[in-house]
Amino acid sequence: MQFSQEDFDRLLLFEHARKTAEVNYAKNPLDADNLTKWGGALLELSQFQSIADSKSMITDCISKLEEALQINPTKHDALWCLGNAHTSFAFLTPDLDEARPYLDKATGFFQRAADEDPGNELYQKSLEVTSKAPELHMEIHKHGLGPLGQQTLGGGPAPSSSSTKSSKTKKSSDLKYDILGWVILAVGIVAWVGMAKSHMPPPPQR
Numbered sequence: 001m002q003f004s005q006e007d008f009d010r011l012l013l014f015e016h017a018r019k020t021a022e023v024n025y026a027k028n029p030l031d032a033d034n035l036t037k038w039g040g041a042l043l044e045l046s047q048f049q050s051i052a053d054s055k056s057m058i059t060d061c062i063s064k065l066e067e068a069l070q071i072n073p074t075k076h077d078a079l080w081c082l083g084n085a086h087t088s089f090a091f092l093t094p095d096l097d098e099a100r101p102y103l104d105k106a107t108g109f110f111q112r113a114a115d116e117d118p119g120n121e122l123y124q125k126s127l128e129v130t131s132k133a134p135e136l137h138m139e140i141h142k143h144g145l146g147p148l149g150q151q152t153l154g155g156g157p158a159p160s161s162s163s164t165k166s167s168k169t170k171k172s173s174d175l176k177y178d179i180l181g182w183v184i185l186a187v188g189i190v191a192w193v194g195m196a197k198s199h200m201p202p203p204p205q206r
Contacts (some may be wrong), residue, residue: 011048017041035068036078043085058089076116080123083109094141102132
């Protein structure tokens with residue numbers, strides 16, 4: 001996988017966020033906000049890995065977010081991020097029967113996030129789009145777009161463009177809209193972690 005400069009910058013940003021969260025966890029393991037930031041960073045970093053390594057990193061992400069929810073069960077941003085993590089894991093699993101339990105979990109977490117923060121449009125959009133996830137899963141893997149789908153979930157500009165271009169030639173505009181929906185979710189992760197960054201010290205100057 002080739003990285004653009006933007007991808008490389010994002011990789012450095014989220015790796016810094018991961019390391020910062022790890023240091024903060026050693027100081028205070030009961031900080032739910034920090035655990036949520038850690039999980040979010042791991043989810044973003046997972047898109048830069050191989051499929052196997054990505055799944056391993058998402059599993060670690062899920063563990064951190066579940067730990068955050070043990071501390072604060074109603075933390076809606078952690079619930080929403082868990083929904084994205086399970087969705088990402090499902091799309092990296094080619095067999096729909098194996099992927100379906102993760103999609104079901106994602107729906108549950110998106111619903112809980114929306115219940116905790118009813119006015120959040122992103123949570124509502126996540127819930128709406130995830131209802132179409134099985135169809136998207138079949139389309140992506142039927143056309144051999146597994147790795148491409150992984151990058152699309154990560155929100156990279158080039159892969160998402162390729163994905164929508166592919167869908168244009170094989171399916172209706174509804175499918176294109178739905179694939180773009182997953183990009184919207186991924187961009188939401190970037191925006192959310194970006195906001196979380198305001199609570200972290202700046203990266204070291206070179």
